[in-house]
Amino acid sequence: MKHIAESTVRRLSLYLRFLEECDARAQTTISSGELARLGGTTAAQVRKDLSSFGSFGKRGLGYHVSDLIRAIREILGLDKSWPLIIIGAGKIGTALALYRGFSSRGFAVVGVYDRDPARVGQRLDGLTIRSLDELERDIVRLKVKIAVLSVPGDATQALLDRVTKAGIRAILNFAPVPLRVPQGVTLRAVNMATELEILTFALTNRVESVTR
Amino acid sequence: MKHIAESTVRRLSLYLRFLEECDARAQTTISSGELARLGGTTAAQVRKDLSSFGSFGKRGLGYHVSDLIRAIREILGLDKSWPLIIIGAGKIGTALALYRGFSSRGFAVVGVYDRDPARVGQRLDGLTIRSLDELERDIVRLKVKIAVLSVPGDATQALLDRVTKAGIRAILNFAPVPLRVPQGVTLRAVNMATELEILTFALTNRVESVTR
DNA sequence: ATCTGTGAACCGGTTCACAGCC
DNA sequence: GGCTGTGAACCGGTTCACAGAT
Numbered sequence: 001m002k003h004i005a006e007s008t009v010r011r012l013s014l015y016l017r018f019l020e021e022c023d024a025r026a027q028t029t030i031s032s033g034e035l036a037r038l039g040g041t042t043a044a045q046v047r048k049d050l051s052s053f054g055s056f057g058k059r060g061l062g063y064h065v066s067d068l069i070r071a072i073r074e075i076l077g078l079d080k081s082w083p084l085i086i087i088g089a090g091k092i093g094t095a096l097a098l099y100r101g102f103s104s105r106g107f108a109v110v111g112v113y114d115r116d117p118a119r120v121g122q123r124l125d126g127l128t129i130r131s132l133d134e135l136e137r138d139i140v141r142l143k144v145k146i147a148v149l150s151v152p153g154d155a156t157q158a159l160l161d162r163v164t165k166a167g168i169r170a171i172l173n174f175a176p177v178p179l180r181v182p183q184g185v186t187l188r189a190v191n192m193a194t195e196l197e198i199l200t201f202a203l204t205n206r207v208e209s210v211t212r
Numbered sequence: 213m214k215h216i217a218e219s220t221v222r223r224l225s226l227y228l229r230f231l232e233e234c235d236a237r238a239q240t241t242i243s244s245g246e247l248a249r250l251g252g253t254t255a256a257q258v259r260k261d262l263s264s265f266g267s268f269g270k271r272g273l274g275y276h277v278s279d280l281i282r283a284i285r286e287i288l289g290l291d292k293s294w295p296l297i298i299i300g301a302g303k304i305g306t307a308l309a310l311y312r313g314f315s316s317r318g319f320a321v322v323g324v325y326d327r328d329p330a331r332v333g334q335r336l337d338g339l340t341i342r343s344l345d346e347l348e349r350d351i352v353r354l355k356v357k358i359a360v361l362s363v364p365g366d367a368t369q370a371l372l373d374r375v376t377k378a379g380i381r382a383i384l385n386f387a388p389v390p391l392r393v394p395q396g397v398t399l400r401a402v403n404m405a406t407e408l409e410i411l412t413f414a415l416t417n418r419v420e421s422v423t424r
Numbered sequence: 425a426t427c428t429g430t431g432a433a434c435c436g437g438t439t440c441a442c443a444g445c446c
Numbered sequence: 447g448g449c450t451g452t453g454a455a456c457c458g459g460t461t462c463a464c465a466g467a468t
Contacts, residue, residue, distance in 0.1 A: 077416030204289030
């Protein structure tokens with residue numbers, strides 16, 4: 001497959017959400033124009049995004065909603081279920097562990113870990129916070145490929161190294177530190193401070209839109 | 213000023229963090245190459261980013277760390293303090309309210325709001341959760357320009373409309389719904405599901421890197 | 425007539441390369 | 447010699463426009 005831009009994947013994720021809403025309203029068919037309007041983009045963009053992966057529409061008609069849902073799910077890998085672990089049961093880790101939105105999308109939090117012995121053993125919804133000692137064993141046993149890192153910055157790289165050695169292949173990092181990942185591991189970073197600073201930049205410089 | 217790309221602003225935010233670390237280590241001078249290495253980009257990119265805003269370096273020498281910190285702070289608007297409010301004291305809102313990282317960067321959480329009467333009055337660190345009835349009055353009184361929206365999707369647009377009418381000019385949204393903002397208001401969205409789906413896409417399609 | 429799929433044109437962000445200053 | 451600042455070249459994502467299918 002040719003290279004796919006991150007922006008395309010991000011939009012596919014968006015389209016999927018809208019399509020699911022259409023499906024819930026029993027809408028059977030949708031045009032690229034309508035999908036574009038919902039997603040705040042253009043009809044050409046929608047068609048281009050989809051055409052990178054195949055021909056899902058019918059000329060003169062549009063796209064069949066539930067077929068397209070199935071197709072995008074498969075493209076994004078959401079036809080499988082993804083066990084994931086959360087490392088660090090601080091503010092953010094806890095919030096994510098308690099957040100229900102994941103399960104509906106095929107993600108299952110199968111473990112929450114913390115280095116603080118006082119925290120280990122506490123319950124978080126249906127899960128018990130576990131010791132970092134169990135990390136490698138659990139990753140192998142449950143075949144976990146995705147880890148969320150919500151630990152203090154100075155502890156992040158060492159934990160990343162440990163979990164990738166154990167088999168983790170994708171990481172969502174919340175610590176505001178740069179990380180090195182081994183070949184074959186995908187890393188994404190969510191940085192609240194940066195998001196806010198993009199806002200203050202816009203406020204300070206009276207920039208209307210921010211290009212995405 | 214000519215148009216500035218979001219990617220540039222995001223990198224400035226990164227550079228600032230590294231520069232602060234250098235400053236803490238009493239490093240007085242830094243080259244574009246060193247800054248690039250820290251931020252995972254190229255020297256040319258660093259120079260280009262900075263040159264959009266002025267000439268901050270000395271040829272043959274590099275950039276003076278503390279001067280550059282001051283300059284980037286000013287560019288990002290971080291030389292002022294920004295009061296912000298959090299609307300929705302659910303999982304994410306609570307985590308953000310308790311998160312200490314903001315204050316160090318010039319952000320001050322001055323209000324947390326929830327629609328649930330049982331939640332109103334509860335304390336969150338140094339703050340008391342307030343009723344949505346107080347929203348407009350507080351925004352005006354405290355001259356708040358930034359709001360974090362962490363409420364259920366179906367309530368988000370209505371609250372956005374209310375707070376922008378009251379004077380909010382920048383919004384960080386955590387609900388996975390598309391929003392319309394009035395002219396002159398900057399909106400950013402953080403969407404955890406999409407972040408995870410970019411990861412599953414990479415895992416499913418064995419894509420090594422994701423272009424940013 | 426309508427709407428998709430896609431090569432071509434366009435546009436803007438990144439990289440290159442070099443002139444200019446320390 | 448070392449390093450910045452910046453126009454020019456490059457590259458890749460977006461938009462255009464039209465052929466092709468229903």
